[in-house]
Amino acid sequence: MKSKDQRIFLEALDELEREKGIIKEELLEAVETALLAAYKKNYGEKDNADITINRNTGEVKVFSRRTVVETVTKPDEEISLEDARSLKKRSNLGDVMDVEINAEGFKRNAIQNAKQIVVQKVRECEKKNIFNKFKQIEKMIVAATVRKTDEKGNLYIDINGLEAIVPAKELSEADRFRQGDRIRVYVGTVEESTKYTKSFLSRKAEELLRGLLELEIPEIEDGIIEIKNIAREAGSRTKVAVYSEDPNLDVKGACIGKNGMRIQSIIDELQGEKIDIVLWDEDMTTFVKNALNPAEVISVDIIENEEERIARVVVNEDQLSLAIGKKGQNSRLAAKLCGIKIDIHTAESYEDDQDEYEEDEIEGDE
Template identity: 45%
Template sequence: MSKELLGALSALEEEKGIKKEVVIEALQAALVSAYKRNYGQAQNVQVVFDEKKGDMHVYSVKTVVDDVTDDQLQVSLDDALQINKGYELGDEIKFEVTPKNFGRIAAQTAKQVIMQRVREAERENVFDEYSKYEDELVTGTVERQDTRFVYINLDKVEAVMGAKDEMPNEVYRPQDRIKVYVTKVENATKGPQVFVSRTAPGMLKRLFEQEVPEIYDGTVEIVSIAREAGDRAKVAVRSNSKDIDPVGTAVGPKGQRVQTIVNELHGENMDIVEWDEDNARYIANALNPAEVIDVIFDDDNDRACTVIVPDYQLSLAIGKKGQNARLAAKLTGFKIDIKSETEAKEFFATKQTSDDTHETGDENDQLQDKSITNDQSDEDSQTEKPDNSQTDADKATVDDPSDSTTVNEQNIN
């Protein structure tokens, strides 16, 4: 037992990186529980491991008192002084109580503790390894699929891909090799749990980094991504070098770079657009391939705008089932209302007419209030000669119709 245990502890430290002290501490705690389970719960017990010999010793720890009320936890001062003249009240004395057959119990417990520690260490190592892959691409093998997940073997751990992370245009078959994006790694009780996706915008970003060296090194930057996975995506890019065209760099010669990504995603179409610090130009770029005549921002909402396009390009700007407009809104962060040139002219003409009517109504109200005030002033002048202060009040009423009612009521009274 002693030699085997010492050898096992050394092997664990060398092969698994598990320190002896960690295993010994866990082993001693487990042996305390085993002793109490087999020989009595009431005792205050300590287990000490002899690291030189590999032996386990069990001690019952008792406190020195005047009057003993619990002989399993206490020892009288008289008895303590017979052991050592230096003991005082409150001291603790250890009495060895190692059972004769405790070696067998210790061996069984040691085996269980070591196996448990090995499993824990392996789980921790796997977690440490795969947590580094969060927000990164990894390649795995499809193992199986059920109603909830696709299970993917990543060598040391099995990753899961939920329904929302599966591409609608893909079928996953056992033994298929696929690239996936690691969205989250959790250190669960039964071991690390790795969650992966093929629909996350981050996957598209990593694919571009793999295919476009200028994006990988930061010369060209991906500012924003909007995806409807498996169908279409828009990617906004900008250049950190005035000599490099960001869109052309991302697309590649004859479209080879972007085509590689499209192939990886089984036909998901890509619109690469240039980001611009001018929001109007950025929104116009985002609506590619449609031509934009003007972008008018909402006075009441700085994240909303109306985009005007040629009549014949309205359907193109909106896209199939509104997809082009929807992706452009996601990409830019703006609420976008698209109108044809004809619709825009009618809309703004109607709006102008409405505004003019409203202003005319306000002017008529002001004239009516002015007339009422003047009439009332004439009546007052027939019965009472106004002083200079009253004349000033009448002038204020004309200039500010909102105060005329109050002044007139005062005059009537």
């Protein structure tokens, strides 16, 4: 390789290191390995060869490792003491030394043949770098820029230079974006496959909402307020159960923020998804009442049997639709949040049920 070509070669490696973060030394070692494989393929394994590239000049040298002997019987493996001392004055019998081989023709051809190996190494390094970068943001909420949405509804995003895709099934029903929009995404498990990095990205996962709450509400991040549970129907409505051991803290007020600013920031990020902050209570009766907000609850009875726990809730007639919610959403989310089945009755229907139950009891006694 001519000195000009050597310089260009090293400059190309420097550029790869700057632009792609691929370590120059790893590339040089890959080239040396490729050249050695090519040399042995042409000249045979018996020639104990080694190849080095000068890190400063780019000069390629081919060496054959020889043992210093009195009389040479294996030219490919031995060198006479006289010849050895002509190269290194202090050579002695039994020494092992590297003898440079004049292989200019091979070096010119081998470097061309090794280009594909270098390209492959660059691809491997890029793949590894991408994996490492994704691994650094695993189980985190990250900011991203929207690039496009394809015909299947998949969202293509850019995460600080990393290209990624949020599958359509991991977008909420409210998510509608344009190119250039800044959004937040939850990065779940990251795995390395044979061809590319596999990563779970979502805007539906409860972890996204949990992360947003931590980002916007310092008391949650600091552990002063604890998120006990989340019941979410992404893009529509969410209930969050929160608790604090500090009796003087206005927990709901801290979560909502002055003039609703804290919670509104999260609602805006989630494209208008409604968020109910619910005070958690170890008493299930109180917890169910809180979870059914904004409905006003008259009473809650917890009924336990071998199969399940049921919260029998009584509300006034004018509160029934609020308690159940549109398409049953309010009661459904409350049940999920509390981990209990919720059975809602009006006061009138509950009294009728109780009267029938008492009549049955009387008839049974008779």
